[in-house]
Amino acid sequence: MELSAYPLELPPDDRPMVRFMNVTKSYGSLVVLDDLNLDIQRGEMVSVIGPSGSGKTTVLRMLMTLESINGGVIYIDGKPLTHMERKGVLVPADEAHLRRMRASIGMCFQHFNLFPHMTALQNCMEGPVQVLGLSKAEARDRSEELLKMVGMIDKKDQHPSRLSGGQQQRVAIARALAMRPRIMLFDEVTSALDPEVIGEVTEVIRRLVAEHDLTMLMVTHQMGFARDISDRICFFYKGKIEEQAAPEQFFTNPQRERTQQFLRAVKDAD
Amino acid sequence: MTFDWKWDFVWEIAPRLAAATLNTLLAAGSGYAIALVLGLALALGQRTRWPALTFILRETLEFIRSTPLVLQIFFIFYVGPQVGITLSPWVAGMMAIGLHYSAYLSEVYRAGIEAVPKGQWEACRALNMTTRDTYARIVLPQAVPQAIPGMGNYLVGIFKDTPMLSVIGVTELMQTANAIGSETYRFLEPYTLVGVIFLALSLPTAGLVRLLERVLRRKLGM
Ligand SMILES: Nc1ncnc2c1ncn2[C@@H]1O[C@H](COP(=O)(O)OP(=O)(O)OP(=O)(O)O)[C@@H](O)[C@H]1O
Ligand SMILES: [Mg+2]
Numbered sequence: 001m002e003l004s005a006y007p008l009e010l011p012p013d014d015r016p017m018v019r020f021m022n023v024t025k026s027y028g029s030l031v032v033l034d035d036l037n038l039d040i041q042r043g044e045m046v047s048v049i050g051p052s053g054s055g056k057t058t059v060l061r062m063l064m065t066l067e068s069i070n071g072g073v074i075y076i077d078g079k080p081l082t083h084m085e086r087k088g089v090l091v092p093a094d095e096a097h098l099r100r101m102r103a104s105i106g107m108c109f110q111h112f113n114l115f116p117h118m119t120a121l122q123n124c125m126e127g128p129v130q131v132l133g134l135s136k137a138e139a140r141d142r143s144e145e146l147l148k149m150v151g152m153i154d155k156k157d158q159h160p161s162r163l164s165g166g167q168q169q170r171v172a173i174a175r176a177l178a179m180r181p182r183i184m185l186f187d188e189v190t191s192a193l194d195p196e197v198i199g200e201v202t203e204v205i206r207r208l209v210a211e212h213d214l215t216m217l218m219v220t221h222q223m224g225f226a227r228d229i230s231d232r233i234c235f236f237y238k239g240k241i242e243e244q245a246a247p248e249q250f251f252t253n254p255q256r257e258r259t260q261q262f263l264r265a266v267k268d269a270d
Numbered sequence: 271m272t273f274d275w276k277w278d279f280v281w282e283i284a285p286r287l288a289a290a291t292l293n294t295l296l297a298a299g300s301g302y303a304i305a306l307v308l309g310l311a312l313a314l315g316q317r318t319r320w321p322a323l324t325f326i327l328r329e330t331l332e333f334i335r336s337t338p339l340v341l342q343i344f345f346i347f348y349v350g351p352q353v354g355i356t357l358s359p360w361v362a363g364m365m366a367i368g369l370h371y372s373a374y375l376s377e378v379y380r381a382g383i384e385a386v387p388k389g390q391w392e393a394c395r396a397l398n399m400t401t402r403d404t405y406a407r408i409v410l411p412q413a414v415p416q417a418i419p420g421m422g423n424y425l426v427g428i429f430k431d432t433p434m435l436s437v438i439g440v441t442e443l444m445q446t447a448n449a450i451g452s453e454t455y456r457f458l459e460p461y462t463l464v465g466v467i468f469l470a471l472s473l474p475t476a477g478l479v480r481l482l483e484r485v486l487r488r489k490l491g492m
Contacts, residue, residue, distance in 0.1 A: 066392055099398055107396040113389035117411050117490035127397040130407065159491030179397060 004089045006073045015078035017042045017183060017215040018063065024071035025058055032058050034239045036072070045209050045216045047226035050236035051262060056219040060185045063217065064107045065098050076101055106181030110188040112168040114160040120147060120171045121156040124178045132179065146174035150204050166197030173204055184208070186218040205229065223266055227251050235259050280459050283450050287463055290446035297364060297442055298429045304368025305428070309375025313383065314405070334373040340434045342366045347438045363435040367428055374424050382417035383409060415486045422479025426472050443467060
C-alpha cells in the first residue's frame with residue numbers, strides 16, 4: 001500500500017490507543033513481521049505470546065521507536081507515530097516528531113537497564129527532571145510515591161548493583177511510570193528473574209492493571225499470569241498473528257492447530 | 271676513564287633542573303588537557319549521523335597516529351609560519367602534543383563508550399532523553415571510569431615525550447640538561463638527574479591513576 005493511501009489521522013470514532021496498520025519489519029532479507037495489523041484499545045491489557053523468534057520483542061521495540069519499520073504505519077491515539085504529515089501526505093517521522101510521540105509510551109526491559117551510576121531514586125527522577133523539566137522537588141515527590149507503590153521506598157538510595165533482580169525490575173517499572181506514559185510495554189520482565197522473586201514483579205503489574213487506566217502490551221512466557229490479567233491474548237507465529245482471543249477462550253478453546261501445539265508444548269515444559 | 275660523580279656539581283645544577291622540571295610538567299599538563307578535550311570531541315565526532323565526517327576523522331586520526339610526534343612538532347613550528355600561523359615554541363609544542371595524543375585518547379574514549387551496554391541507550395530512548403543528555407548524563411559517566419587506565423597510560427606517555435620539545439628549543443628538562451652538558455662538559459650528573467626526575471614523577475602518577483579509578487567507580491556505585 002502506498003503511503004499516500006494511509007490516513008493522516010484516524011477518524012474520531014475509530015481511534016484505538018495503538019494501531020499497527022500493515023506493518024512490516026525486516027532485517028536484510030529476513031522478514032520478521034509481515035503485514036501486521038493489530039489494534040489495542042484504551043486501557044486494554046494485551047499479552048503477546050509465541051515461540052522464540054516469532055517477532056514479539058520486535059513489536060514492542062517498534063512501538064517504542066527503538067526500531068524503524070519497513071512498511072505500514074503505526075498510529076498512537078489516532079495520530080501517526082512512525083510517520084508525520086508533510087504537504088498532505090505521510091512521510092517517515094523525523095527525530096522531533098518521534099520525541100513528541102514517544103512521550104506517551106514507556107517500556108520495561110527483560111534486563112531492567114537501570115542506570116548503574118544512579119541510585120533507585122535518581123533513576124526515577126532522571127526522566128522527569130531532564131526530559132519533562134520538573135523541579136527536583138516535584139520529581140522527588142513523584143518518584144518516591146512510585147517507589148512506595150512498587151515497594152522499593154526503603155531502598156531508594158541504593159545503587160542497582162546492590163539490588164536483587166526483582167527489586168531492580170520494580171525500580172525500572174517505577175522509573176517508566178514516572179514519565180506518566182499512557183501506554184506501557186513490558187518485554188519479558190520476569191524472564192531474567194529467579195523464580196522466587198517473579199511474584200513481586202507480577203504483583204506490581206497486577207496492581208497497575210487494577211488501579212490505573214494504562215494501555216498495556218506485555219510479552220510474557222508466563223501463561224498463568226497472562227491468563228489472569230489480560231483482556232486479550234495475541235499469539236504470534238513466524239511474524240504473524242496466528243490467533244487472538246480473550247484469555248478464557250484462548251486457553252480453553254484455541255482454534256488454530258499451531259496454537260494448540262504451542263500450548264501443549266508449554267504445558268509439557270511446566 | 272673514571273666514574274667520578276660530583277655531588278657539589280649536582281647541587282649546583284639542581285635549581286636549573288628544578289625550574290626545567292616545572293616547565294616539563296607545565297608542557298605535559300597543558301598538552302594533556304588539550305588532548306583530553308580534543309580527544310573527546312574527536313571520539314564523539316566519529317559517532318554522528320554523517321558518515322562522511324566519521325570517515326574523514328577516522329582517516330585523519332589514523333594519519334596522526336602513524337606519523338612521529340617529532341615530525342608533527344616540526345611541522346607545526348616550522349611550516350605554520352609559511353601559512354601565516356606563527357607560534358612560539360611553547361605553544362607549538364603544546365599543540366603538537368595535544369593533537370598527537372588526542373588521536374590516542376579518542377580511541378580510549380571510543381572503547382569506553384562502546385563498552386556501555388546497548389540497553390543503556392535504549393533505556394534513555396524509552397525515557398525520551400535527548401542525545402546530548404544521553405551522552406552527558408548516562409553514557410559518559412559510565413564510559414570514563416572504564417577509560418581511566420588508558421587515559422593514565424597516555425599521561426605518563428606524554429610526560430615521557432616532552433623531551434621532544436627540545437628540538438624546537440622549549441626549555442624543558444632535556445633541553446636544560448643538554449645545555450648544562452655543553453657548557454660544562456659534564457653529562458653524567460645532568461642526564462642521571464633527568465632520569466631520576468622522570469622516574470620520580472612517573473611512578474606516583476601510575477599509582478594515582480589507579481586510585482582515581484577506584485574512587486570514581488565507588489562513587490558511581492559500580
Ligand atoms: N537486530 C537484529 N538483526 C537481525 N535480526 C534480528 C534483529 N533483532 C531480531 N532479529 C530477528 O528477528 C526475529 C524476531 O526477533 P524477536 O526478538 O522479535 O523475537 P521474540 O519473539 O521476541 O523471541 P524471544 O521469545 O526469543 O524473545 C528473530 O528471528 C531474530 O533473530
Ligand atoms: Mg523477545
